[in-house]
Amino acid sequence: MKRILLMGNPNVGKSVVFSRLTGADVIVSNYPGTTVEFTKGAMVLDGQRAEVIDVPGTYTLDPTIRAEQVAADMLPEGDVVIDVVDATNLERNLNLTLQLLQSGKPVVVALNMWDEAGHKGINIDVERLEGLLGVPVVPTVAISGRGISNLVSRLDEAQANTYPHEDDDRWSQVGEIVEQVQRVTQRHHTFLERLADFSLQPETGIPLAVVVGLVAFALIRFIGEGLIGYLFDPLFEKLWAPLVMRLSELLGPGGFWHELLVGKLVAGEIEFVESLGLLTTGLYVPLAMVLPYVFAFYLVLSLLEDIGYLPRLGVLVDTIMHHLGLHGLTIIPMLLGLGCNIPGALSTRILETRRQRFIAATLMAICVPCMAQIAMVVGLLGEFGAIGLVPVFGTLALLWVVLALIFKAVLPGEAPEIFIEIPPYRIPALRATGQKVWLRTRQFITDAVPYVLLGVLVVNIMYVLGIIQFLGHVLAPVITNILGLPPEAVAALLIGFLRKDVAVGMLAPLGLSLKQLIIACVVLTAYFPCAATFAVLLREFGIKDMAKAAAIMVTVALCIGGLLNLLL
Amino acid sequence: MIISAAEMREGQTGLVINLSGGHGMVRRMQAMGVRPGVPVVKLTSQPFRGPVSLQVGATQVAVGFGIARRIMVEVAG
Numbered sequence: 001m002k003r004i005l006l007m008g009n010p011n012v013g014k015s016v017v018f019s020r021l022t023g024a025d026v027i028v029s030n031y032p033g034t035t036v037e038f039t040k041g042a043m044v045l046d047g048q049r050a051e052v053i054d055v056p057g058t059y060t061l062d063p064t065i066r067a068e069q070v071a072a073d074m075l076p077e078g079d080v081v082i083d084v085v086d087a088t089n090l091e092r093n094l095n096l097t098l099q100l101l102q103s104g105k106p107v108v109v110a111l112n113m114w115d116e117a118g119h120k121g122i123n124i125d126v127e128r129l130e131g132l133l134g135v136p137v138v139p140t141v142a143i144s145g146r147g148i149s150n151l152v153s154r155l156d157e158a159q160a161n162t163y164p165h166e167d168d169d170r171w172s173q174v175g176e177i178v179e180q181v182q183r184v185t186q187r188h189h190t191f192l193e194r195l196a197d198f199s200l201q202p203e204t205g206i207p208l209a210v211v212v213g214l215v216a217f218a219l220i221r222f223i224g225e226g227l228i229g230y231l232f233d234p235l236f237e238k239l240w241a242p243l244v245m246r247l248s249e250l251l252g253p254g255g256f257w258h259e260l261l262v263g264k265l266v267a268g269e270i271e272f273v274e275s276l277g278l279l280t281t282g283l284y285v286p287l288a289m290v291l292p293y294v295f296a297f298y299l300v301l302s303l304l305e306d307i308g309y310l311p312r313l314g315v316l317v318d319t320i321m322h323h324l325g326l327h328g329l330t331i332i333p334m335l336l337g338l339g340c341n342i343p344g345a346l347s348t349r350i351l352e353t354r355r356q357r358f359i360a361a362t363l364m365a366i367c368v369p370c371m372a373q374i375a376m377v378v379g380l381l382g383e384f385g386a387i388g389l390v391p392v393f394g395t396l397a398l399l400w401v402v403l404a405l406i407f408k409a410v411l412p413g414e415a416p417e418i419f420i421e422i423p424p425y426r427i428p429a430l431r432a433t434g435q436k437v438w439l440r441t442r443q444f445i446t447d448a449v450p451y452v453l454l455g456v457l458v459v460n461i462m463y464v465l466g467i468i469q470f471l472g473h474v475l476a477p478v479i480t481n482i483l484g485l486p487p488e489a490v491a492a493l494l495i496g497f498l499r500k501d502v503a504v505g506m507l508a509p510l511g512l513s514l515k516q517l518i519i520a521c522v523v524l525t526a527y528f529p530c531a532a533t534f535a536v537l538l539r540e541f542g543i544k545d546m547a548k549a550a551a552i553m554v555t556v557a558l559c560i561g562g563l564l565n566l567l568l
Numbered sequence: 569m570i571i572s573a574a575e576m577r578e579g580q581t582g583l584v585i586n587l588s589g590g591h592g593m594v595r596r597m598q599a600m601g602v603r604p605g606v607p608v609v610k611l612t613s614q615p616f617r618g619p620v621s622l623q624v625g626a627t628q629v630a631v632g633f634g635i636a637r638r639i640m641v642e643v644a645g
Contacts, residue, residue: 059599064592089626092601171603200612200621200630315630319618322632328619417632418619419593421600424628 005078010057106158121185134162227292325408376504527557582641
């Protein structure tokens with residue numbers, strides 16, 4: 001099978017071309033390093049199946065960081081290379097193009113972002129460039145699909161080694177080519193360019209960051225609450241509850257199937273949060289409590305990503321982060337982790353050193369609750385207002401800072417300095433951003449909902465078998481004496497390994513005091529990541545480092561829980 | 569006059585003369601387009617020796633203060 005490699009500088013749209021060629025769903029964003037590992041897909045070429053590989057972006061084939069190493073290692077595996085070039089930044093991109101040609105692989109050049117080049121007054125003589133390079137050069141606008149079919153039809157014209165040159169001479173060769181093919185018309189700064197300057201200038205950028213944060217928070221809350229209040233709650237209360245009630249009458253209360261499907265009735269009624277049946281809590285928690293916030297969060301995050309705001313935020317917070325022994329870009333795994341810890345853990349790969357990645361992943365796993373958990377905490381403590389919510393999230397934030405300082409002091413090594421390309425601001429393509437939000441939301445539905453149902457099932461089985469009662473008895477000294485929680489809370493802590501949102505929900509029927517709820521919510525966030533996140537972390541860091549991280553997590557959770565128990 | 573990119577004023581243009589530092593760092597800067605003979609414009613600098621952002625050709629890069637100090641540029645008077 002023919003193997004086609006998509007290669008190019010970071011953030012030139014390789015993943016968009018990939019998704020156009022293969023029809024596969026991939027997450028694309030406007031910052032370098034979104035693709036950290038190669039993604040495989042398939043397309044049909046001349047009636048035959050061909051494999052397409054989306055290779056992480058690189059500035060050079062002489063690798064300087066891990067993602068670039070992946071790219072350099074991939075190259076010998078390919079039969080044809082589609083070199084995706086950013087038409088708005090021809091010079092720097094051609095440097096890699098000449099290296100690719102020199103590698104001896106047949107190359108086709110996709111001159112991507114062709115429309116944006118036009119807007120920026122950049123005029124490229126495509127025929128002349130094709131003549132000079134000796135390989136097909138196809139203008140494309142991958143985000144809208146323009147030029148892609150032309151690119152595919154010219155794949156068989158790919159040529160190898162058509163531009164012999166010396167390594168040391170490459171930049172001047174590139175300069176000569178650019179001189180011959182590119183004309184730039186001077187023009188005024190666009191609004192987006194001025195906004196870009198504005199958001200990186202500390203005097204204006206820092207206030208802007210605060211405003212962006214507040215607006216993002218307000219939007220997520222507004223959309224999440226709106227969806228729950230006007231859509232999901234009415235659906236569950238008015239339509240679903242009567243149906244389940246009928247089933248309850250049919251099964252008769254008290255039996256095994258009634259317990260499993262409907263759960264416990266509270267005062268003869270279904271309580272969606274407390275009943276703990278598969279058809280009640282099992283559906284209500286993921287769909288009506290968590291999904292609206294997950295959707296709202298990803299909508300806002302995806303917009304910020306596609307505009308190109310995140311790397312700027314990384315630069316603005318870099319100085320503070322270095323005081324904490326971290327790198328400015330650590331902000332990206334933390335923000336992604338707020339959605340779901342799994343993509344958060346994966347995105348630690350944008351950090352250069354293993355030490356940095358370990359610290360970022362551990363901090364995230366301990367202190368950053370995912371949106372599913374946040375939604376449940378808000379659902380549980382929201383009625384208390386700030387007195388309930390501030391202690392939970394404030395403690396986690398403070399813990400994040402303290403832990404970062406401890407890591408800085410204890411782990412040998414330093415945070416490397418920031419070194420990142422700042423992408424231009426782009427107006428998000430509605431279709432592409434919408435697709436990304438849908439992709440992430442769908443991932444939640446297909447990946448999370450089954451786990452939630454499994455969680456509810458496991459709880460029921462463990463109650464029936466008496467496991468929870470037994471463990472509650474055994475662990476009572478820790479749970480009661482250190483954390484000040486009732487022995488039954490052990491059930492929530494057990495389920496927390498599987499799904500944190502269900503675990504938080506399980507606190508609801510226990511009749512806990514505000515203090516106990518706060519402690520339980522903080523401990524549930526910190527003590528261990530959910531099973532899915534743990535699996536990803538284990539793959540990323542290996543068993544030795546994860547054992548270390550796990551020990552840190554449990555210790556920290558017990559300390560902070562015990563401390564809160566003493567202080568509150 | 570030869571100064572480092574960290575010392576440039578905002579908006580000032582300079583011609584890169586020399587890059588120093590680790591081999592990997594120098595290669596990486598070159599791959600991004602920051603190399604001797606190329607003009608750079610200083611865009612912003614964050615307070616308390618924070619990152620410095622530079623325009624190089626069509627590329628904007630942000631580098632830590634320590635890296636910026638190792639990018640030597642020739643500026644007018």
